[in-house]
Amino acid sequence: MHRIVHKRVVAPDTVMFHIEAPWVARKVQPGQFVIVRLDDKGERIPLSLSGWDEIEGTLRIIVQGIGFTTKTLIRLNEGDMIRDVVGPLGRRTHLPQDGTLVVIGGGYGAGAVMPNAREAKSKGRRTIGIIGARTRELVLLEDEMREVCDEVYITTNDGSYGIEGFVTHALTKILERESVGAILAIGPVPMMKAVSDMTKPKQIPTFVSLNAIMVDGTGMCGACRVTVGGQTKFACYDGPDFDGHTVNYDELMLRQKMYKTQEAQAMDLFCRLEEQLHAKV
Ligand SMILES: Cc1cc2nc3c(=O)[nH]c(=O)nc-3n(C[C@H](O)[C@H](O)[C@H](O)COP(=O)(O)OP(=O)(O)OC[C@H]3O[C@@H](n4cnc5c(N)ncnc54)[C@H](O)[C@@H]3O)c2cc1C
Ligand code: FES
Structure with missing residues (x-):
């Protein structure tokens, strides 16, 4: 317990x-x-x-x-x-150690990139943080990101705070100005795909954390199967971090929807239980 x-x-x-x-x-x-x-x-x-x-x-x-x-x-x-x-x-992240590191977090990803950002800072590496959110109230860990990064950009889809748009808008500004040694992006799959699509032609090493559906988490059940560089990998055992330029994102997104019916049933149950709880109070 x-x-x-x-x-x-x-x-x-x-x-x-x-x-x-x-x-x-x-x-x-x-x-x-x-x-x-x-x-x-x-x-x-x-x-x-x-x-x-x-x-x-x-x-x-x-x-x-x-x-x-x-x-x-x-x-x-x-x-x-x-x-x-x-x-x-899973395995620890292995990032190239030269040059500026850009960490990009969307949603809970703002927290998930933090251990790598902290480690980079402790080694004196120049680190830039980007936090993306739909709207201002969903921006997570801004103060902490400012503590561990040399510079921080916030983007919101609705423009209620920081740069209006997506994390890629902030990344464009950074890449226009300086060369970057590595990028770590964690968040919704479309975000990680957009970052990888942007950095692939520029050959900037880009790592993403694959949030595949998992069951056992030890490489035995196959639930978290993903295709990376044309090969089958298990996100829980071989990852969760992979080279973002070689991930089959379309397959990952399809597999994330595998249990939509059961998930909707579970949410119905959740709502009914909440109603019962409130009825008792
Ligand atoms: C390596 C990894 C790290 C993650 N870190 C975080 C985190 O720090 N914070 C956070 O809020 N979420 C995180 N997630 C996502 C989190 O696991 C899912 O949101 C959660 O499993 C959903 O369960 P549910 O019953 O609430 O929702 P459900 O209704 O069951 O699922 C909602 C959606 O979540 C995904 N999902 C469902 N079951 C799983 C599962 N067993 N494994 C992975 N994804 C699933 C599916 O895409 C599904 O459509 C992470 C996922 C992975 C793989
Ligand atoms: S969760 Fe079972 S193999 Fe990865």
Whole structure:
């Protein structure tokens, strides 16, 4: 069992938790993730780590409530217990070490890029951060990004804050001005694809974290199969970070929709349970 020691709502339907998991906190490296199960019968959901504290034995996760399990999770409170936290899973990120590093985070990706941004900063590497969100209230971790990066750009789709448009608009400005040694982009698949499409002709090494549907997280079940460079890979075991220029994004997006019917049924159940809960209060 893993106790929630801290909870903070960081945006609508988005919560940052610190949870006890000393064994994971002792071993985890940037780019790795955990699989969480809320209770004995719960679905297993993969979550990135936006930080950890080896001494306190805690992990920091940022959860966006988009379906049954994530919406249930963000309703838990400090002191509540999570049944399983399995990890660290996947491989650590290996970025080329020369030149400026640009980290790009969309949604929970703003947290997921943080361990690599922090590591780059601790090595004295010039690091530029880009945070993308639909609207101002969904911009995550701006202050922390400013702490760990030499420069930060914010983009919002509706122009309510920062540059109006997408993360690629900010990236264009950076690439017009300076040469970049590596890019790490984590967020929705269309965002990672757009960044990779932009940097491929310029041959800028670009890494993306593939949020394929996962079950066991150990390379055994095949659920997270992705095609990278024409070869079959397992996002949980071979990744989750891959060379963004060689990922088959169309296949990934198709596979993400595989369980749409079941997910919709689970959301119906969630809404009914919420109604019952409110009726009792
Ligand atoms: C390596 C990795 C890291 C991730 N990190 C984070 C994070 O830090 N914060 C965060 O909020 N989300 C993260 N996700 C996504 C998160 O796992 C899904 O949002 C969650 O599993 C959805 O479950 P649900 O029951 O709430 O929603 P559902 O209704 O079950 O699913 C909603 C959508 O989420 C995706 N999804 C569903 N089940 C899984 C699954 N088992 N594995 C992966 N994707 C799934 C599908 O595309 C689906 O359409 C990560 C995913 C991966 C693979
Ligand atoms: S989740 Fe089963 S092989 Fe990756």
